[in-house]
Each structure stands twice: as C-alpha cells, then as structure tokens.
Amino acid sequence: MTGKKKGAASLLVRHCEAAGHTQPIHKVHCIIHQESLCSKSANLTDVMSVVVKVVNSILFRSLNHRQFQALTDEVNAHYGDLLYFCEVRWLSHGAMLSRVCDLQQEIATFLRQKNLPGADIFF
Secondary structure, eight states, rough: OOOTTSSHHHHHHHHHHHTOOOSSSOOOOOOHHHHHHHHHHOHHHHHHHHHHHHHHHSSSSSHHHHHHHHHHHHTTTTTTSOOOOSSSSSSHHHHHHHHHHHTOOOOOHHHHHHOTTTGGOOO
C-alpha cells in the first residue's frame, strides 16, 4: 500500500501530480499498525502500573466489585464496570485506559469511600 514505487499511495501521488494537483499528499500507514507501533514505543509502565493496581484492587475482591457496580448504577455512569488488563493483548491497554478515564470520578469516589490507596491520583 505504501511502497515507494508501486504502492497504491505512490501511484495516487503520481497520478495527482500528472493531473496538475499541487496539494501535498501524505502517506499514512494503517491505523491499527500505528497504534501497535505507538504502544510499543511509548513507555506507559508508570501509568499502567498505577492504573492496573487500582483496577485490580476494585475488581479482585468480590465485595469491592459489587459495591463499585452499585455505585456506577447509582450515578448512572456510562459504563457499569471496569475492564481487566491482559498483558498479552496490546489492544487491552487502550480499552482499559479508556474505561478508567470515563469512570475517573466514580473510581475516585469509590476509593475515597473505601479508604483505598490511589484516590489522590484520580483527582
């Protein structure tokens, strides 16, 4: 797709140049591959370790998990639960972090109510 001579993007650029179009055309690699490359190059270990620790403290104990689900139902949160993190699947990084960002206030409230560590991180 992005080969220098025979890739679809290169052929499109040459066709546009031949037709007289002067606007630059930027070649972009596949979005999924970009996310994969970014996740490998970005060092998120500090962030992930804190977030995984907090999520596991909520999900690991069934009482905490049920109480957190009740809290999200009570405040009509967009999501009713958190996601576990799976080290093997790189897409789970983004899914878990997205869910944690969406439930940031609920997580902070729950951690403060239960006096669990990490509540100050979510303010």
